[in-house]
Amino acid sequence: MEDGDGEEGAAKRTKLSAGDGGGGEDRLSALHDDLLVQILLRVGTSAAARTSVLSRRWRSLWCLLPELDFVSIADARAIRAALAYHGAPPLRLLLVSAVGATAGSVAEWLPLAARRLSGYLGLLNVVPKTRRDEDQEGAAAGEVLELPCFGSAANLALDLGFIAVALPRSGVFSRLTLLSLDNVRFHRPCDLGDAVSSPRSPFLKRLTIQNAHGLSNLSIHSESLLQIRLGGLKGLKQLNVVAPALSALYVISCFSDPLAMSQPVADISAPQLETLHWEDAFDPSSVRFGNMANLKCLGTHFYLAFGQEDFGHNGDCLRLLMPSTELNDLENEYLMEEMTMLPDIMFLGLTVLASGHAIGPSVFHVLRMSTSIRRLELATDIYSSNPQARAACSSSCTCDLPPNWRTEELKLTFLHEVEINNFRGTEHQIALVKQLFGWAAMLKDMTINFCHSITESTARKVCQMLLSFSRPEILMNFYIYQQTTSGFVCSKALMHRTKLVA
């Protein structure tokens, strides 16, 4: 046994040999603390806590657990009691899930957790939707959770259920590598940037802030950060990032709040950046990206193909993709024509929300401007749970216009690999795949991942049809998702052929 015994532990130690064979004697309680803790770890926190009423020997044993999982016990006092136990070891894991916890109830145990935690803290505070509005008033009334400084924790993932929080003004998060804050209301004035920047979080590698209120100005200066993900920071007015090691930045729906309609102001200096997802309002006059010579992946806001464009999303997308082009007023009903050029792309990923309409015209339009691509990844309707989206539109629908995509020549001579996700095998989708075979004369590999709701027999029929359009030199891979007891985790190769029989 590698580690030393506590005084109490040594006293409890027994000789490691078979005694009289047990009988009515309580040999379990005579086991060493370490062993009993190992057993209680397998019992789980809530059942382990109930062993505290067995006898004096068992009274506080469960408090020695190095991992605590309060997923089914939400009582703040029980959490506090376990964390406060004198002589307990550092915590490698603390999971708390609560329903409707308030700033006051979390404050009962969070400072103790900060003192003991060496590993991971996961907090999930589920707030019923009706309670959120009340809480907003509660926050105004002044109940604010003072976040302690976690001096030795490695990972913090807090979903606060819109509790109002204040960040510690001083202290170093000296071992923190991952910080994730969800559904959080920052109490003003809030200097999140100071807390996550290098002087106070010297080893922070990944930062995620999602669905936050009260953060109007975020300024991060970090030598260590590799990934920053900001989503739904309502009311964000200015973002400054200086991060020499950063490789991925995601900014999603922070500036584009339709109610605020504020000008996005940002200054990003991240010379090692490889992935940038700016799915947000974009204006090159106020959003400045420094040198990004290593950028490999650029993600944009969605683009509406049809409609009276009011929301500015298309403009955000186009300004990011066509920085040198003067945009006219976007008035056409078929909005794809506003997109007149794209950067030189090698791998193109397109997610299309078609809702049953034709995808051929708009995909053709994008491909026509991306003739140097080597790989195409196409996902269809992945966000749509609407059953109507699965039905095809009526035959009189104008979505299949303009029709040039069926007749006009398109040479994608470098395109070797195509992957299509969430494939349903609708008429519109099959028509597009058929055209792709014609456009990509050098195609070597095509993978079709069927939508999980497609039955195996339907998938097989669609496979046969696609194989009839294919060429012998193309490796065709088909996958369907089969429901297993643990959810949609099992992907099964339905067919896998290298050479087709003519």
Next chain:
Amino acid sequence: MATGSGAAAAAADAEEKESGSRMITLTSNEGKAFVVTEASARQSATIRSMVDDGGCVDKGFPLPNVDSKTLARVIQYCDEHGNKEAHTVDERAALAKFDKDFIAELDADKAFLYDVTMAANYLHIQGLFALTTQCIADTIKGKTPEEIRTAFGIEYDLTAQDEEEIKEEDTHA
């Protein structure tokens, strides 16, 4: 090996080590010697590190904390897991069946189960330790305190003050 007398001997030694055919002697605290394959002995991380550090393989390993009865049972587990393959589905199923029968037999004799648990902990035999501690944990899970006391022969010795505290905790739980 540090004790090897020449390149050829070292090579032969390495080959033997590779094939797992070398035999190792484990001695209980009652002085009884058990000769096992190296593959079987390597189930124990404690012995594995001593062997790899070039320890006294020839002299064997005395285990002053383990009695003969317990050691025999522990070796039964190590032989099964060390000497048999677990590559195919059938082989893994056979091992799972062995574990199930092994632990069912131990569970019937709690004192012996604790001895094997302590030996598995001392010898760092991860699989065996997981098997025995899980078995004890399963007995605790889903039972009332009174049922747990009965199952393990735990004596109720809480004081009035303890009971008061428990009552206090219960009102908040």
